[in-house]
Amino acid sequence: MTEQTIYELDIDLDLINHLAYPDSVGKLQAEQVKAAVIFDPLAKRVFKWQMQHVRDYGEAATPSVLEDEFADITLDTPETQINDLILRLRTRYLRSEGKKAIREISELAITEPMEVARAMSQKSRELLDLTVQRGEVYGRYDFPRARQEYDKAVLRGKGPSLGYDELDDHFHGQVGVTFLIAPPKTYKSWVTINTVLANVEKGFNPYLYSLELPSLESYWRLACMAADVPYWKYLKRSLMPDELRKVESAAKTLDEMGNFRMDKPNQGSRSVAQLVDKALDSGADCIIVDQLQYIENRKGNSIGAQNSTADYFEVVNDLRNWSDLIPVFVVHQFNRSVMSATAMPEMQQAKGSSAIEEVATLSLGLWANKDMRRSNVVELGTLASRNYGHASWELGVQLSRGCRIEMKGEIEDVDE
DSSP states (O other): OOOOOOOOOOHHHHHHHHTTOHHHHHHHHHTTOOGGGOOSHHHHHHHHHHHHHHHHHSSOOOHHHHHHHOTTOOOOOOSSOHHHHHHHHHHHHHHHHHHHHHHHHHHHHHHOGGGHHHHHHHHHHHHHHHHSOOOSOOOTTOHHHHHHHHHHHHHHOSOSOOSSHHHHHHHOSOOSEEEEEEOTTSSHHHHHHHHHHHHHHTTOOEEEEESSSOHHHHHHHHHHHHHTOOHHHHHTTOOOHHHHHHHHHHHHHHHHHOOOEEEOOOTTSOBHHHHHHHHHHTTOSEEEEEOGGGSBOTTSOBHHHHTOHHHHHHHHHHHHHHTTTSOEEEEEEBOGGGTTOSSOOOGGGBTTHHHHHHHOSEEEEEEOOHHHHHTTEEEEEEEEESSSOOOEEEEEEEOSSSOEEEEEEEOSSOOO
16 A cells, blocks of 8 residues: 655645636735734735735736745645635634733733733633624725636526526526515426526526425426426326426536536435535525425525514525525415415415515516416416516416417516
């Protein structure tokens, strides 16, 4: 067996390597990392120089410029991720300065006991200022960093699909948390499957949490929709050989387009953090949840079980926080007040509506009255939008001779 040499990580050297990457420099700025947490004199000099370069010229110096400025450095690929490195720098600083602070305060307790409380408060503020995680902070000198984020967003283009090109054009794809809200039996699971299919076809990697339907059933819905073969024939186990071949061919095409998952995790594993962690680990670009009421609060209880406003606030707030990392599309229901409605219900008629209104980037309603159902059409439109004007579209439902929910066009003269 060949022996493998293990080298101790030099986080100051790794910081120098990170300083050659604009994204890392931007993260160091965003987290307001201070030179005080850097112990190595050379690393501290390079850090200060690069940060001043950003302030002076609006962007980070290139690796070649850094090596020309500092003849005693040779840049290499960083060993750590930048977030991990920042945590290591701060942890090391706390270990060192925390021990020193304890010694100083212990001595002060003997010589000047009345000064201990003030000294402890001052030292804790100093340590917190240097080591607390900042999250998103923008202010003075930050336009270059803000511009970098804009440029990256331009290169990324639209977010993951909302299921139809018309919606993607209007809302610029999925951003933050999107809710699709509908009464029971209004094809919302089918519109959800169509959203999964659209994302696969556009090269995104969607992760569907099929919390209401079995994941196998959701998979067959996707395969039948991709092949435009009636799903009811699968349910009745009456697919003809040519239809089975068509579904199999469509499934193979989906496999070649990219990665997608349909998952029904066990109860006890459905908190927002668990759902997002699992999806991110799989390389997902967006998360689709069918439905909200089956997501669990931090105590492990489905929020639909007690229909508590506090539970809704907790879960949708967690969704909002995690959506900074990945867009989330959530299927939900209107409350019983819509049973006699003759037109698209209001946002306030959704279950837990006050919580959803507070955090949703976009809320879409799906609706059909009796006449619309007889004509096999449904309306899909804006209930509430943080960024864009209201619009509404008509969808055609074909689930008897085929398997599709197709766009028929925008509905004109929608009240805003």
